[in-house]
Each structure stands twice: as C-alpha cells, then as structure tokens.
Amino acid sequence: MKISLDETAGLLEKAQKIIITAHINPDGDAVGSSLGLGAFLMSKGKEVRIYIDDKLPRNLSFLPGYDLIKRLDDERFDADLAVILDTDMGRIGAVSDLIIGKKTLNIDHHISNDGKADYVYIEKRAATAEMVFEIIDYVKAKIPLSVALPLYTGLATDTGFFKFSNTRSYTMMAAARLIDCGVKPNEVSEALEQKPLSVVEGEIEALKTLTMAANGRIAGIFLDYELSSKIESTEGFIDLIRVIEGVDVAVMIKGISPNVCRASIRSKGFDVSKIAMKFGGGGHIRAAGCTLNMPLEEAKKMLLDSLVSALEENK
Ligand code: 5GP
Ligand code: MN
Numbered sequence: 001m002k003i004s005l006d007e008t009a010g011l012l013e014k015a016q017k018i019i020i021t022a023h024i025n026p027d028g029d030a031v032g033s034s035l036g037l038g039a040f041l042m043s044k045g046k047e048v049r050i051y052i053d054d055k056l057p058r059n060l061s062f063l064p065g066y067d068l069i070k071r072l073d074d075e076r077f078d079a080d081l082a083v084i085l086d087t088d089m090g091r092i093g094a095v096s097d098l099i100i101g102k103k104t105l106n107i108d109h110h111i112s113n114d115g116k117a118d119y120v121y122i123e124k125r126a127a128t129a130e131m132v133f134e135i136i137d138y139v140k141a142k143i144p145l146s147v148a149l150p151l152y153t154g155l156a157t158d159t160g161f162f163k164f165s166n167t168r169s170y171t172m173m174a175a176a177r178l179i180d181c182g183v184k185p186n187e188v189s190e191a192l193e194q195k196p197l198s199v200v201e202g203e204i205e206a207l208k209t210l211t212m213a214a215n216g217r218i219a220g221i222f223l224d225y226e227l228s229s230k231i232e233s234t235e236g237f238i239d240l241i242r243v244i245e246g247v248d249v250a251v252m253i254k255g256i257s258p259n260v261c262r263a264s265i266r267s268k269g270f271d272v273s274k275i276a277m278k279f280g281g282g283g284h285i286r287a288a289g290c291t292l293n294m295p296l297e298e299a300k301k302m303l304l305d306s307l308v309s310a311l312e313e314n315k
Helices: 005-014 028-043 128-138 145-158 169-180 185-193 197-207 272-278 296-313
Strands: 017-022 047-051 081-085 104-108 119-122 211-213 218-223 249-257 260-267 287-292
Touching: 005 081, 005 104, 005 119, 005 128, 017 028, 028 047, 028 081, 028 128, 028 145, 104 128, 128 145, 128 169, 145 169, 145 185, 197 218, 211 296, 218 296, 249 296, 260 272, 260 296, 272 287, 272 296, 287 296
Parallel strands: 017 047, 017 081, 081 104, 104 119, 218 249
Antiparallel strands: 211 218, 249 260, 260 287
C-alpha cells in the first residue's frame, strides 16, 4: 500500500524494535540512508539492527556505525517493523528470510520499485537519503552528526557530488542543512575518492576492453570473471567511458562468477531502466542495472544488440 510522508513518519514513530536493510551490491546511498535512519531511530531510544547481505564498500568505513552493519544474524530479534531502503524487497539477499512475517515499510526513490511491501513510500528523488532527511526534518528532530554524515554521503554519491540531473534545489538545500549539522564536504569527498592501487590497475585493464557500437553512441567495457575477481570495487568504472564525446549510452558488464554477469547502464536521457527491466533488472532513466545468468561473451552480445536496436527505434 502506498503511503504518504506523514504516514511513514507515523509508522517509524510507533515502532520500537526495528530492522533496517538495503540492497545487495550496496552503494553510498544504500549504506548512508541505512546508517542515517538507524542512528536517528537509535537517538529516539529505539532498538535497531541494520543488515545488508553483502560486502560493504571499504571507502565508506569512515561513516559512524559502519561496523554495526551485519550481513545476517543467528540471534533472534523480534522486530515490529522492517524498513527496506533504496530498493524493493527483491534485492535484499537472505535478509528477506529474516523479515518473513514482519511488517514491512519500503522507502525508495526507484521508479521501478515493485510496491510489494506492506507500506511503500516512493518518490522520484535524488536519493533515498534525501527521503530519510525529509522524514527527519518533518518531525522537526535535531540532526546529530552521526545522522547527518551518512545522509550527506548518500546524497553526494547518488548525485555524483551534485552533478547529475537528479540534483534538485531540494537536494542542495538538504545538503546545506546537513553541512550546518557539522558535515565537512571535503572530508566526505576525500574519503570516497581514495582507491587502492589495484583498483587503478583494474581501470587500466577494463579500459583495454573498450568497445564502441551504434556509430559511437554506445560505449562498453567488459570485465571477465578472472579480471573482476581481482578488483576490489568497480564503482565509478562506467564513468570513465560515459564521458566519451558522442556517447549516449555507456554499459559495463562484469562477470561475478563464470556464468553470471552484472550489467550497469548509464545514459544522457535515453530510458535505460526499460532495457534493464527487460532482463529482470531495473533502476532509473539514466542509471540502471541487471543480472544476466550467462557467460560474459553471451551477455555482451545480448545487451549490445538490445541497446543498438533500442537506440535505432528511438532515433
Ligand atoms: P548500478 O549500475 O550502480 O549497479 O545500478 C544503477 C541503478 O540501477 C541503481 O539505482 C540501482 O538501484 C539500479 N539497479 C541496478 N541493478 C539492478 C537490479 O538488478 N534490479 C533493479 N531493480 N535495479 C537495479
Ligand atoms: Mn539510491
């Protein structure tokens, strides 16, 4: 059932024992909105557990509460509310078993959200962190740094540091308010920009696979399992080719096992969420992704063919 901001704030207010989770393959917004909401609810005296069933990006370890996030738990926790952030319930891994039978509240900014949670608060916003900020602001709570820092990080990462088209004046206003709570933008960007040498070496290898299609309107990089398993994080790799002059759609496919691939797609306006949804994924108009259960070469051919014909139709 779709609910409003007021109803969302009401549900959070009423709950005492709360599970928070977000999507696998977590990014700054998944982790940031989880930690921000978690720290806020804890500051209200509530008992909170945060689970994300995946490895967390190491460059987010500067966030307060990072070490509190667990993958799963053997211990029983009788939560009266499970909050799913930055995804629908389809992408939370084994946490879905943990929340069986619990009341679910889904807060998300993805237009492709399946709406299956008991209560769904979806808005087309820059980031889930922006929605969490709005909820906290709505109840007129004071925002400690432990809440502000992760929320700012979620806003910054999902907007490419306030560069992408999802950046609205409200996004900047929220960021400004979080800076007033003590966030230092340079400290966040410095922490996030750091990367190990092995990642830069991975970028070099990835760029060697650059493939252009549709007369230069599509650029792709393709990392086989052997290469991608050597690289700690491929976050930002797609931005290396998104900037090529004349490119409308950028795609990166990486093998996450010999027969399973993850695809990331970016565009400058062409709706790539439709393509991702065709393959069981989803996302936004300009940023989408999907998982393809096939070897890399097959995935590459299928996705490139599909993108080329979609661009043809859209001329
Ligand atoms: P990324 O390329 O960074 O993994 O994902 C880009 C966007 O598409 C993100 O907003 C992400 O939530 C969404 N997305 C990526 N993969 C999937 C997927 O398998 N399913 C759905 N529903 N959304 C996805
Ligand atoms: Mn997000």
